[in-house]
Amino acid sequence: LIFxxxxxxxxxxxxxxxxxxxxxxxxxxxxRVWLGVSEFNVRxxxxxxxxxxxxxGRLVDEVFYGGKYHAALRMAVLEGEWT
Numbered sequence: 001l002i003f004x005x006x007x008x009x010x011x012x013x014x015x016x017x018x019x020x021x022x023x024x025x026x027x028x029x030x031x032r033v034w035l036g037v038s039e040f041n042v043r044x045x046x047x048x049x050x051x052x053x054x055x056x057g058r059l060v061d062e063v064f065y066g067g068k069y070h071a072a073l074r075m076a077v078l079e080g081e082w083t
Contacts, residue, residue, distance in 0.1 A: 013044070017051045025079050034076035038063045045073065053077045 024030040035053070037044050049055075053075040062072035 005078055008043075013047045016052055018046060020041050020076065021051060021082060025082060031079050032076055033082075034074060036062075036072050038065065039071040039073050040065070045075075051077075052082045054081075 009018045013056055021046075029046055031052075034056070035048065037048065039045070039058070053070065056076050057074040059072040059074065061069035063070045
């Protein structure tokens with residue numbers, strides 16, 4: 001999570017996601033990497049898409065936040081799809 005408003009939008013999140021994904025494939029010999037993200041976290045979803053992840057599913061009413069339920073998205077990337 002990036003809490004400093006001055007740091008938002010500078011590519012730090014994309015760099016971290018790329019580093020972790022690379023580590024999973026190259027060092028841990030993973031074949032598939034997946035994650036879950038709240039649908040209202042638009043910046044994170046865009047970041048994951050930019051990093052090569054794709055939407056695999058939507059879990060309805062998975063997260064309770066701000067007094068109401070929201071969907072969670074399942075996103076993943078396969079080793080052969082990731083560049």
